[in-house]
Amino acid sequence: MKSITPQVGFVLVGGGAKGAYQAGALKYIAEETTIEPHIIAGTSIGALNGAVLAANLTFDQGVRRLNELWDRLGDELILRPNTSTVLKTLSNAAQTTVPTFEKWSLDLLVQLQLLPKHTAIFDPEPIERLLREAVNLTNLRQGKELWVTVIPSLKIPGIDYDLLMSLVDLIRARIGTKAQWLCAQNFQDDETLYNLLLASAAIPLAxxxxxINGQFYVDGALGDNIPLGALAAQGCTHAIIIHLDNGVIPIIIFFLELQ
Structure with a gap:
């Protein structure tokens, strides 16, 4: 009987600010086990966490770097909302999971019959700056294979991507627009690769x-928040899913045998 060399993949699920818990779970794995990932698949904040891991020479270094970044985030204003009352209300919801945020935003806009003419609730500059500081793309291209979950976004020539179009994307995701898994190492242009990572966390409205190469994308959590299929497609035999849950226990680690 032919033996199969174990190939372990990590699935880093999306969950907004709860990504700090994910960093803590990874720290536990690094310190208390001998498990290291061969491949990483991430969605939303999980994709950004995964990029930091993959951009370091060793798993231990990546985990240390990731936890240093999350410690630093406690002192920085990364989510910088606009000042109107409506957008402040929406920003509170955007810091939770995508489904919750979607419900808040839709309910509020329906009740107020209001669609402000802003392209996004949050200023993207702080998170862009942090990503460029945290992720060395040369190292990322040479690091652990990283698969990023995104979902195609609707772009109509001549029409700005305002809040109305954001709502269209939310609705399209709800009725079945499929997410895509894209490999970070396949992108050689720096700006395109940064856009790929940012796209996975680009919550519509937020x-x-x-x-990316002529196609627009938004937060992959709308279509596939647990990209286990990306690992199965690449031949992983086992997967650890670090799940950010809304219940009492914020982290659930699942160990699955794929083959």
Whole structure:
């Protein structure tokens, strides 16, 4: 009987600010086990966490770097909302999971019959700056294979991507627009690769859509928040899913055998 060499993949699920818990779970794995990922698949904040891991020479270094960044985020204003009352209300919801945020935004806009003419609730500059500081793209291209979940966004020539178009993307995701898994190492242009990482966390209404090789994308959590299929497609035999839950326990680690 032919033996199969174990290939372990990590699935880093989306969950907004709860990504700090994910960093803590990874720290536990690094310190208390000998498990290291061969491949990483991430969605939303999980994709950004995964990029930091993959951009370091070793798993231990990546985990240390990731936890340093989350410690630093406690002192920085990364989510910088606009000042109107409506947008402040929406920003509170945007810092939770995508489904909750979607419900808040839709309910509020329906009740107020108001669609402000802003392309995004949050200023994208702080998170863009942090990503460029945290992720060395040369190292990322040479690091652990990273798959990023995104979902195609609607772009109509001559029409700005305002809040109305953001709502269209939310509705399209609800009725079945499929997410895509894109490999970070396949992108050689720096700006395109940064846009890929930012696209996975580009929650409609909260952050602007991102263009990648002529196609626009938004937050992959709308279509596939647990990209286990990306690992299965690449031949992983086992997967650890670090899930950010809304319940009492914020982190659930699942170990699955794929084959």
């Amino acid at each position: 952050f602007p859509q991102r263009e």
